[in-house]
Amino acid sequence: MSGKRIKIGSRETFFPPFANERFGDPPYWACTFAALLNGANVAFLGNKPPTADEIMKLAVASGDPDLAGGAQSSEMLRAMRVLYGKKMHLEALSSKRAQERLASGWALVAGVTYSRIPMPWRRHARRFMKGHRITLIGWNGKETFILDPMASKGTNWTGEAIPWSVIAKAWWPGEQLWFAEGQFRKPPKVTVLKNVRAGEWRMPSGNRLVLRSAKNPRVIVRKFITANTKSGNFDAFVEIRPKNGPSYGRFIRLSGGDLDGMFIPDNSQVHLTPKWGGSSAAPKPKPKQQAAPKPHPEDSDDAFLAGRRAEYKRIEDEVGAVVRLPPAP
Numbered sequence: 431m432s433g434k435r436i437k438i439g440s441r442e443t444f445f446p447p448f449a450n451e452r453f454g455d456p457p458y459w460a461c462t463f464a465a466l467l468n469g470a471n472v473a474f475l476g477n478k479p480p481t482a483d484e485i486m487k488l489a490v491a492s493g494d495p496d497l498a499g500g501a502q503s504s505e506m507l508r509a510m511r512v513l514y515g516k517k518m519h520l521e522a523l524s525s526k527r528a529q530e531r532l533a534s535g536w537a538l539v540a541g542v543t544y545s546r547i548p549m550p551w552r553r554h555a556r557r558f559m560k561g562h563r564i565t566l567i568g569w570n571g572k573e574t575f576i577l578d579p580m581a582s583k584g585t586n587w588t589g590e591a592i593p594w595s596v597i598a599k600a601w602w603p604g605e606q607l608w609f610a611e612g613q614f615r616k617p618p619k620v621t622v623l624k625n626v627r628a629g630e631w632r633m634p635s636g637n638r639l640v641l642r643s644a645k646n647p648r649v650i651v652r653k654f655i656t657a658n659t660k661s662g663n664f665d666a667f668v669e670i671r672p673k674n675g676p677s678y679g680r681f682i683r684l685s686g687g688d689l690d691g692m693f694i695p696d697n698s699q700v701h702l703t704p705k706w707g708g709s710s711a712a713p714k715p716k717p718k719q720q721a722a723p724k725p726h727p728e729d730s731d732d733a734f735l736a737g738r739r740a741e742y743k744r745i746e747d748e749v750g751a752v753v754r755l756p757p758a759p
Contacts, residue, residue, distance in 0.1 A: 432446075432447045433445055438570050439533065439570045441535065444612075445472075446475075448577060448586070448587040448589075449464050449467045449485060449579070450464060450582065450583060451580060459499075462501035463486075463492070464485050465565045466509065467480065468539075469537045469538070469539040469565050472609045473516075474615065475612050475615050489501070492506065492508050492512075507520070520605055523606060528606070535611035535612075536610050536611065539607040539608075540565075541562070541602040542561070542601050542602065543559075543600050545559035547596065547600050551576060553581045553582075561602075563579065564577065564579070565577040565589075567588075573591040574591070575590065610648075611650075613649050615648065617645065618671055619673070620670055622667075629664040629685075629703065630664070632659060632702075633656055633699055633700050637699040638655055638656075639655075639660060640695060642670070651692065662685075662689060663685045663686045664682040664683055664702070665683055665685040679695060681694060682700070
């Protein structure tokens, strides 16, 4: 793996080895495929060579019949599918959602109208005003980092901070191609620590919710501050650990609905029922009490007769010969 990690905000964010489009004779034409390689290398964690040859392979795989005339977004998708076997799609996230992803280790390959990128962020000739492709990485609350393929920089370059207000004026929001950090690397191992029956989780508003992908827990699907209480079900406590490196920690595996199979950290912000370490077995049913047996009819008659005889003897002892009693029962 090549590339480096830089702390942006509270996160160590991965920056790929930088590839620029300044090869061959000008005018340069490969901004789309250089930006694409920079984005893809975030998903590959720097395993693809940041070279002109690799950029050309992407360009050829795209099927673009007029490379010098600029490439379309659909040709980026075809290049990823043909060269790397990765099926991608375009998105149209809002600025807020885009910032959430950038803060979570995603890279955005974005189209921009270059005339709306002012100095000092312009790398093209001043006369160039058309469409251009760039890669954006990281978010510190106000700025992201722009990797412009026209920058005459080496593989160690990690771009420069640019306010979102500049990007918002220039980007094409309907043509966003996103790459998650480590997306194309082997998923980490998920070890089930304890299965849970009918577990419930709840996170009050104002807490940070971090959702990891069910298919590849390397990937943070969303990371945001909850505006209201979030809740749902979970079915296991797990540990997530990459093949090489420290454990990501302990998580709960969500179940049901759109979040099925995803993971969130098992920490003090999340309220769980049952709690970690508690019993997850269903309560045992209480034994049924045996009803008192009903008396047999013959037993009932005998008891009644014995009572009558006892009462007759008591009366006989009291009245003696004064009263002539009927025959004893």
